Structure formats: C-alpha cells, structure tokens
Amino acid sequence: MINLLVLILSLLSSFVFGAGILFLLSHKKDIKISRVKFCIFSFALGTGLTSFLMFWFGLIGLSWLVFAMALVILDGIFIVLMLMQKWGFLERPARKKLNWSWLEILLVLIIIFEIGFVFISAGLRPVINFDALNNWAFRGKVFFLEPELAFDSQGNFFLGSQVQQNYPLHIPLYLTWVYFWLGEVNDALVGLVFAFYFLALIGFVFFSIKKRTGWRISLIFTMFLATFPLLNYHGFVAYADLCLSFYFTLAAISLFNYLTQKRKIDLIGAGLFTGLMPWVKNEGLMLAVVLVTVFLIYLLNLFRKKYNKEIRFQEIKRFFSFIYGSLIFFLPWLIFKIWFGFGFDSVQPGSGITFIGWHPEIFMPLWQQIFLSNSFHIWPGVFVLILILFYKKVFTPPYFYLFLMILGGFLAYLTLYIFTASFEFVSQGTVVGRNLITLVPISIFLAALLFKHKN
Numbered sequence: 001m002i003n004l005l006v007l008i009l010s011l012l013s014s015f016v017f018g019a020g021i022l023f024l025l026s027h028k029k030d031i032k033i034s035r036v037k038f039c040i041f042s043f044a045l046g047t048g049l050t051s052f053l054m055f056w057f058g059l060i061g062l063s064w065l066v067f068a069m070a071l072v073i074l075d076g077i078f079i080v081l082m083l084m085q086k087w088g089f090l091e092r093p094a095r096k097k098l099n100w101s102w103l104e105i106l107l108v109l110i111i112i113f114e115i116g117f118v119f120i121s122a123g124l125r126p127v128i129n130f131d132a133l134n135n136w137a138f139r140g141k142v143f144f145l146e147p148e149l150a151f152d153s154q155g156n157f158f159l160g161s162q163v164q165q166n167y168p169l170h171i172p173l174y175l176t177w178v179y180f181w182l183g184e185v186n187d188a189l190v191g192l193v194f195a196f197y198f199l200a201l202i203g204f205v206f207f208s209i210k211k212r213t214g215w216r217i218s219l220i221f222t223m224f225l226a227t228f229p230l231l232n233y234h235g236f237v238a239y240a241d242l243c244l245s246f247y248f249t250l251a252a253i254s255l256f257n258y259l260t261q262k263r264k265i266d267l268i269g270a271g272l273f274t275g276l277m278p279w280v281k282n283e284g285l286m287l288a289v290v291l292v293t294v295f296l297i298y299l300l301n302l303f304r305k306k307y308n309k310e311i312r313f314q315e316i317k318r319f320f321s322f323i324y325g326s327l328i329f330f331l332p333w334l335i336f337k338i339w340f341g342f343g344f345d346s347v348q349p350g351s352g353i354t355f356i357g358w359h360p361e362i363f364m365p366l367w368q369q370i371f372l373s374n375s376f377h378i379w380p381g382v383f384v385l386i387l388i389l390f391y392k393k394v395f396t397p398p399y400f401y402l403f404l405m406i407l408g409g410f411l412a413y414l415t416l417y418i419f420t421a422s423f424e425f426v427s428q429g430t431v432v433g434r435n436l437i438t439l440v441p442i443s444i445f446l447a448a449l450l451f452k453h454k455n
Contacts, residue, residue, distance in 0.1 A: 010180075011178075013075055013181075014043075016046070016079060017050060017078070018043060019042035019046065019078065020074065020082070026265060031268075040250070041269055044246065044247065044250055044276075048279065048329070052329060055173055058143070061151070064144075064147065068180060107219040107220060111202070111222060111223055114227055114232060119199075122194060123195075125236055125237075126188045127191060132239055134161075136175065136238055137172075140173070140176045143160050144185065153340065166344065169279070170240070170243065171243060194236055194238055197246050201246045202222060202225060202226050205222060205445060206219075212449060213451075221447060224379055228379065230437055231245075240280055241281070243280050244280045248438050249442060251274040252291060255274075255291055255294065256401055256445075267321060270291070270322055270325075271321065271323070272325050274288045274292075275288070275326035275328055278330050279333055282344045287412070292326075293408060297401070302315055359419070362426040376440060383447055386447045387450075390451075406446065409439045413435050
C-alpha cells in the first residue's frame, strides 16, 4: 500500500509540473480551458516533459536526486501561482441534470468494468513480455541503477541498452522516474503507469465526443474503445504503443478542434503533443508529418476561398506557432540523434528508413489481422460501414480533415509494411495491431461525429 501511494505521488508530481506549464501558457495569453481538458493535458504534458528533462539532466551529469528536488520545488511554486489566480483560467462546466436510461447505465458499467480490469491487471502482472523487457523496462532499470553507464557515450550501455539505441526514451526514463520515487525496481507496480495512460485516453475521447454529440452517443462509442481487447492488453504490458496512441489522439483531436473552433489552447496542445510523439516512438515522427500535412491542406483550402489577407496571415502565423510548439521537443532529440548517428529505422538502428523492395504478400495477413484477429472486435467492420453510409460527409470539411489523419497514418504504416523490413513482422502477426491502435481512437471520434450529424 505504501508503494502504491508513492507511485501515485510520482505521477502527481509530474501532473502538477504539467499543470504549472499549462497554466503559464494559458494565463499569459488569457486562455480559458475546461477542467477535464486541463487535467488530461496536464498529465500528458507533465509525464512527457518529465522524461524529456530527465534525459538532458542526465546528459550533463546531474543526479536524479537533483532533478527530483528541482521538480518538486517548481511544483510548489506552480501550486502557489495557481492558487493566487483562484483557478480563474478554468472554465466552469454547465450543470445539467441527467435522466439515465437503462442503456446508459449499462454502457457506464461496461466502461467502468474495462477500466477496473486494466488497473487490476496492471497492479498484479509484472512486466514479462519480451519487447517490454528488452526495449523499455530493461533500459529503465539501467537508467535507475547505473545512470553513469547509461549516459556514457563510450560504454556498452549507452542510453540503457546495447541494442536499439535509436529508440526514443520517454518510456524508459519515465519508468526510471517511478523507480526513483519507489527507491527500488518494482516490475509489478510500475505497470500502473500504463493503466493511467489508458484511463486518460478513454477519458479524453469520451469528453471530446460528449462535447460535440451529447451524453448517449459518447457513451456508445467510448464503449467500443474501452472494450478493444488489444487496447486493454496494452494498458498493462508496458509497451510504448499505448502512449503513442494517447499523444497522437490528443494532438489530432486538438488540431481538429482548432481548425473548427479556433481556440488557442487547442493549437497549443496540438503543437506540444505532436512534438512529443517522436520522443515516445520512432513512428511518432511519421505521424507528426501526417498532422503537419493535414494542417497544410487546411491552409491550401483556406487560400482557395475569398478571405482577406489579414485572415490568411493570421492562419499562416498560427501554423508556424504549431510547428514551433512541435520543435520544442522534437528538434533537440533530432539533433542528438544526428550527432550520434542514430536513425529512425527500428530494424536497422544506424540508418534512416531503408527501402528494400516490394512485398505485396503482406496484404492477406494485413487484412486478417485487422478484420479477423479479434484485436479490435467488430469495430473495423463497423467503421467501414459508417464511412460508406456517410460518404458524402466524410469528404467535406471538417470531417475530411479527420479522415485524412486516419488515412495518412494508415498509408504511412502501409508504406513501411510493403517497402521495408517491417514486412516480416506483418507476416509473423506481431506488428499490425500494435501499430493500428494508434489510429483507432481517432476513428472512434470521427464515427461519432458522423453518426451525430446523421441523427
């Protein structure tokens, strides 16, 4: 029980740190933000920024104790500043009386059951899966137990491992952060970190749908998301895919919200979380390019219309604000990779993406893993059916921008499967489901909006 409380404190310290940074960004520009969005953004920004700063602290030779003390002091300052403002930067939600139907009660119980299952599994199961042990948890242990070796560029354990040194470090370093607070390596309890990511993802998708469609539709489509077998599995196995899905979902929906509502907080969130994606997993760079491309398509569509120069200038300015927010995280990591000769290829760490030929044989196993493997139960078929039924709306703004995010991400993964060494993992059945959970929450969001429009 004490260890559990300490783990929650480690998460809370990151949460307060993220909340403080978000408060500074919001307060400076007089931005209002809903309480739910503030909490989820704070968790996302706090955990990502904690691991990111740990990396640079470690590189310059400072201990984890110094970093933790600095973070706690900053947390105290942020709390005082936010209390002085009396939380005036938070929007007060409108209170509505809900008349619950039996269907809504059933949906809520299903969602709660799935969340409870993930948390119980995360707290009871140690990290035992090969990829989690070899690529993420092991490196976290090296950073915690032997930080001097982990940051010795001439040593065999530079960046925590002898292999795959080009892998991003968010997961290993955040596990290190939890280990530091616990004072020990605890492979059973640390899985709760991923359960909290699962909860934050479910919550963000639910409230994003609810704001645009209403209570019942948000429950129906969130139930689909919460019951995905593969997503549940990733809530306690210590892989990076759930975290990448979380940050991509936040970035994509925030970008969509900005394009449709023009709120600055959404633009800030879209930029920061897009920048964090390559820090979580190498494929995050590919997905970041997809979001930048969608923003550019939006600008081109805007310029085709008869808007005055001032509106066009403002949109271009905000596009570069989005890019700037992304580069805060990505550019230092990119420079570091270039300096040490690390590429983004997960199969050949010392190179960029290596194209080795044409492999059309992956189409049949790809089809089977999407529609028949039960990783996403019946959702792929349901999603395709919704796209067919509402095809006219899919290809009109603003729905088209969401569809482009999904299509762009899928085509990017498909390119890797067909032209790179990743085709082997498709044939083995080990990569498709893990990759596509990144796109599933956005498909849920789009389907809910289309369904609401039809009604």
